Amino acid sequence: MNRSTKLALGAVVTALTIGGTVAASAQPDQVHRAATTAGWAKVSASGHILGGQGIRGINKFGIGRYNITTTHGLNGCALLGTVNTNGGSDPGPGSSSILVGQVNGNTLFIRTATPSSGGNAAVDSDRPFSITVVC
Template sequence: MAANGALLAASGIGDVNKFGQGRYSLTTNTDVTRCALTGMINIDGGDDPGPGSASILVGAVSPRTLFVRTAAPSGPHPRTVDDDRPFSVRISR
């Protein structure tokens, strides 16, 4: 996933909605209720906007919807903690 919410490559993701700075909703093709969810900040082809550390939170909000929040807690002022970052999500059964 690119920082702007563009889907770069996917298997099992039907739709992406970027609804705020560092906030994304992903619709899956299958039920993820009992799946392990893993998120990783990417470098987006070497053009990651961050300095310092970055974090990602991935959670299921319904059987087919994931919430992803990306952040850059060490970003320069006035950047907020929530920050658009390129990321990957893995869904494991």
């Protein structure tokens, strides 16, 4: 073992002994890029984009049903959604739901619903919402 190898090995042992971490060179196939927000939108119940980035357009095609086209591919991305309130009277947390799914390479399907008062069934309803795409 040459002197530089002994010094490197000593540094690793010292770092591990005192609870440190050791940085190592990653192989090209092991390099992962950091997750970034590829797109986001705040949408009114009527389907108007109130703010956003990376969004090409929206199509409201039924009660509580929306398609959002993004400028970024969605494969391998996390799709996040939440129902919002635009102020005023809103039934409050736990009384609504949102489904976010991928239709194709750059289109999201959004469904918003409010549970019916007569049971556990969800009823599609127009609700303001926000979505985020993280890749």
